[in-house]
Amino acid sequence: MTIELIPAERFTMQELTDLYNQTRVDYMVPMPMNASRLGEYVHDFDIDLSQSCVARAADGQMLGLCMLGVRQNEAWITRLGVLPATRRSGVGSALMDCMMENASKLGAKTTQLEVIKNNLPAYNLFLCKDFKETGEYLVMRRAPHPASEPPRGNVDWLDSEKALEAIQAYPNHLTWINASESMRNAQDVEGLRLTLPDGGAGWLVYRNTKFTLRSTLSHLIIHTEQGNPIEVGTQLLLNLHTRYAHHDTYAENIHKDDPHLSAFHALGYFENFSRIEMLHSS
Amino acid sequence: MAKILYIEDIKDNITLVQKIVTSRGHEFMSAENAETGLEMAFAHHPDLILLDLGLPDADGQTLSVWMRNDPILETVPIIVLTAWPEEVARHTVEAYNLNGYLCKPFTMAELVQIIDTVLNKSSA
Numbered sequence: 001m002t003i004e005l006i007p008a009e010r011f012t013m014q015e016l017t018d019l020y021n022q023t024r025v026d027y028m029v030p031m032p033m034n035a036s037r038l039g040e041y042v043h044d045f046d047i048d049l050s051q052s053c054v055a056r057a058a059d060g061q062m063l064g065l066c067m068l069g070v071r072q073n074e075a076w077i078t079r080l081g082v083l084p085a086t087r088r089s090g091v092g093s094a095l096m097d098c099m100m101e102n103a104s105k106l107g108a109k110t111t112q113l114e115v116i117k118n119n120l121p122a123y124n125l126f127l128c129k130d131f132k133e134t135g136e137y138l139v140m141r142r143a144p145h146p147a148s149e150p151p152r153g154n155v156d157w158l159d160s161e162k163a164l165e166a167i168q169a170y171p172n173h174l175t176w177i178n179a180s181e182s183m184r185n186a187q188d189v190e191g192l193r194l195t196l197p198d199g200g201a202g203w204l205v206y207r208n209t210k211f212t213l214r215s216t217l218s219h220l221i222i223h224t225e226q227g228n229p230i231e232v233g234t235q236l237l238l239n240l241h242t243r244y245a246h247h248d249t250y251a252e253n254i255h256k257d258d259p260h261l262s263a264f265h266a267l268g269y270f271e272n273f274s275r276i277e278m279l280h281s282s
Numbered sequence: 283m284a285k286i287l288y289i290e291d292i293k294d295n296i297t298l299v300q301k302i303v304t305s306r307g308h309e310f311m312s313a314e315n316a317e318t319g320l321e322m323a324f325a326h327h328p329d330l331i332l333l334d335l336g337l338p339d340a341d342g343q344t345l346s347v348w349m350r351n352d353p354i355l356e357t358v359p360i361i362v363l364t365a366w367p368e369e370v371a372r373h374t375v376e377a378y379n380l381n382g383y384l385c386k387p388f389t390m391a392e393l394v395q396i397i398d399t400v401l402n403k404s405s406a
Binding site: 017021025026027028029030031032033034036037141142143144145216246247248268270271272273 | 291292315334335336337338339340341343344347351364365366370373374377378379
């Protein structure tokens with residue numbers, strides 16, 4: 001099959017959205033988007049549509065797409081999708097080669113991506129392109145419900161600027177979507193800083209996204225500066241969910257060995273799926 | 283007979299479910315995204331909502347929260363129809379206080395049975 005690779009910037013956001021949704025119609029984790037959400041995704045995660053690609057057959061049939069995020073000397077491959085009827089014909093490989101080449105041209109020293117755990121065709125494709133696993137991350141949900149106990153500790157609620165300052169001092173690795181650049185782009189970042197009577201201290205940063213009628217909490221990052229991470233994490237989450245008792249919450253890319261995981265579970269978070277982060281170094 | 287709203291973004295699924303639901307004599311309506319689904323729920327007060335979790339604007343979990351937080355819609359039974367794995371669907375139904383689930387692909391008999399069961403419970 002002859003595959004033509006066309007910069008994604010030549011398509012409208014609606015065309016890209018329609019193509020993306022068609023590639024994911026049978027996906028193991030259904031995550032359709034509309035043009036508005038894809039536009040936010042492009043903005044928040046620094047997707048460069050001039051370096052992203054749509055694959056098209058010689059007869060004009062759309063085959064798939066892939067997007068490239070670019071930050072200084074790092075790149076991120078995302079939204080790779082191929083229409084179900086044209087899989088296993090080299091389209092995904094061609095899109096990946098195009099993204100890798102574009103990342104290299106832009107001077108990226110590393111290129112990262114995430115693949116949903118057990119998506120073996122994609123995982124094997126990335127292995128073939130010399131990507132190596134760097135970590136496993138959980139995507140969790142929490143339905144709004146009353147907290148089981150009143151929260152403790154002295155809390156300072158952080159505005160966007162202070163919340164971003166906290167993230168920049170975060171000592172551990174953050175995946176692309178939770179990185180400080182993504183949070184800064186999103187402009188709906190808030191946080192809280194907690195001090196407990198026993199000296200325990202830490203902070204929690206999150207996005208508070210306004211929809212038409214309600215808000216949703218997402219992209220949580222927890223850090224314990226002092227004390228027991230489970231206790232500090234529990235109190236941070238208790239304070240958050242007491243303040244936002246009616247908010248749905250979506251915690252993305254929490255490392256599977258995050259020391260606060262027990263706190264998430266204690267507060268009613270449950271796992272939806274896992275992502276494997278992979279890295280390619282040039 | 284009941285008034286049933288199906289919120290689902292894939293047209294083929296809507297067509298399939300519409301055939302099943304109307305063949306049982308129910309009134310059927312559909313919406314392809316969360317916001318339209320919410321508007322239709324407010325406007326038509328359905329007896330039952332069939333809800334896909336993967337929607338293009340806000341996902342089904344978030345939409346169910348909006349509905350459960352509203353005094354008009356809080357008691358409307360919601361059945362999740364999803365491609366998510368069964369364990370996730372079960373956790374979602376429990377956590378979000380929903381009324382049942384079916385994982386895709388499902389049979390006509392399974393859909394008819396869960397609709398009848400949930401409608402009977404809600405009218406009891």
